[in-house]
Amino acid sequence: MPVRVHGRCAPGFEPVREEFARNFAERGDLGAAVAVSVDGEWVVDLWGGDADRSGERPWERDTLVNTYSMTKGLTALCAHLLVDRGELDLDAPVARYWPEFARAGKADIPVRWLLSHRAGLIAPAEPLPPGAVHDWEKVTEALAATAPWWRPGTAQGYHAVTFGFLVGEVVRRISGLSLGAFLRAEVTGPLGADVHVGTPDSEHGRCADMARPEGSAPGGTIFGDAPQPPVGGLDEHPMAPVTLALRYLPLGDVNGPAYRRAEIPSANGHATARGMAAVYAELACGRLLSAGAVERLRTSQSAGEEPDLVLAAGSPFGAAWPWGLGYMLNQYGQAGPNPRAFGHGGAGGSYGFADPENRVAYGYVMNRMGAGTSGEDLRSYHLVDALYRALRERGGVVGGR
Known part of the structure; x- marks a missing residue:
């Protein structure tokens, strides 16, 4: 039986609705x-489908869902707000704000390297x-005591789980607020955006359950469980699959x-698509942060x-990957034709981005885990393609490839 699509599209954007329906079919x-x-x-x-695998709970307009690493874009935004206010210097040592971080050879690591996975x-x-x-205290204390797995600054490697604790602790030391509380006070609360990092118990009834693909192993990740390679000294650049991070800092039951x-703040932001797009709309339209930021x-x-x-x-894009300061850059067109667009994907296929040149903000969230983590999931890819086809029909797209 076809899934009914709820919600609205403005005239001219019907191709997005059509592709959204095809995602289910x-x-x-x-x-x-x-x-x-x-x-x-x-x-x-638009929204549709089921909030759980049993089909007993329909997806509603206000259904929240775990967005995994889309949360990193929210965490980075909090840091950039502090930079804009002159309270955080990207080139200062992390230890200026978090003195305990200086242990284990980390005294000179700048804040910039936390945001760029270096x-x-x-x-x-x-x-x-x-x-x-x-x-929080257990994880941040453990990271403060940890020596880098490779020489800082000489290579980039996605900090899949630790990114949010590292950047979030800097935000906490400066503001006195946890990352989730700072985000709520400074961004999502004033916007009325339905986004949570630290979702109150009162909202758990609105949360969709994440569902693994049929036939997948309970312990696997979207990258597969490749054998963990030996990690060398500081002068080596070990290939370190994301499973290393998940084994050393396991997420546990993501539906609990x-x-x-x-x-x-790397992995468990719960949001509606509209809530996530509302945050990116502030960046796409030149609000919230300065143009320089x-x-x-x-x-x-x-x-x-x-x-x-x-x-x-695990990336289908290959080994090369460009990082901004906390954001995935649009080198491969996953955020449309404008190479200056930026955003962040989440494990399983969720994705959000801002395209300032075209004043576009986009959010896609789902609960059936797919193969994407960087905006390349075909469900999102076809939605973005339909969106920019509609925009061209309306009069063109700035910054096209």
Whole structure:
């Protein structure tokens, strides 16, 4: 039986609705939502399917879902707000704000390297027990005591779980607020954006359950469980699959209340598509951050075709991956034709981005895990393609490839 698509599309954006329906009919979506803002106006706000595998809970307009690493874009935004206010210097040592971080040879690591995945801290030195990821102090103390896995600054490697604790602790030391509380006070609360890092128990009833693809192993990741390579000394650049981070700092039951209420600012932001797109709309339309800050955050921190030591293990784009300051850059067109667009994907296929030149903001969230983590999931890719086809029909696209 065809899945009914709810919501609205502005005239001219019907191709997005058509592709959204095809995601259910042909590409395996279980429950999902997509929202698009153009020039500050909502042109797409769609949802459909089921909030759980049993089909007993329909996906509603206000259904929240775990967005995994889309959360990193929110975390980075908090840091950039502090930079804009003169309270955080990207080139200052992390230890200026977090003195305990200076241990284990990390005294000179600048804040910039935390945001660009160059600090070499993809995992704590020793595996933490199950449930430790819910304990902020335990994780940040472990990271402060950890020596980098490679020489900081010499290579980039996706800090899949640790990014949010590292950047979030800097935000906490400066502001006195946890990352989730700062985000709520400074961004999502004033915007009325339905986005949470540390989801209150009162909202858990709105949360969709994440569903693995049929036939997948319970312990696997979207990158597969490749054997963990030996990690060399500081002068070596080990290929470190993301499974290393997940084994040393396991996320546990992502559908459980402990995970949802914890603050894991790399991985457990719960949001509606409209809520996530509302945040990106502020960046697309020149609000919230200065123009200089937006240019800074989307300036590549990577060295040309530099491989990412973690994403290289699973990205269909290959070894090379360009990082801005906390954001994935649009080198491969996953955010449309404008190479200056930027955003962040989440494990399993969710994706959000801002395209300032075209004043476009986009959010896609879902609960059936797919193969994407960087915006390349075919469900999102076809939605973005339909969006920009509609924009061309309306009068063109700035910054096309």
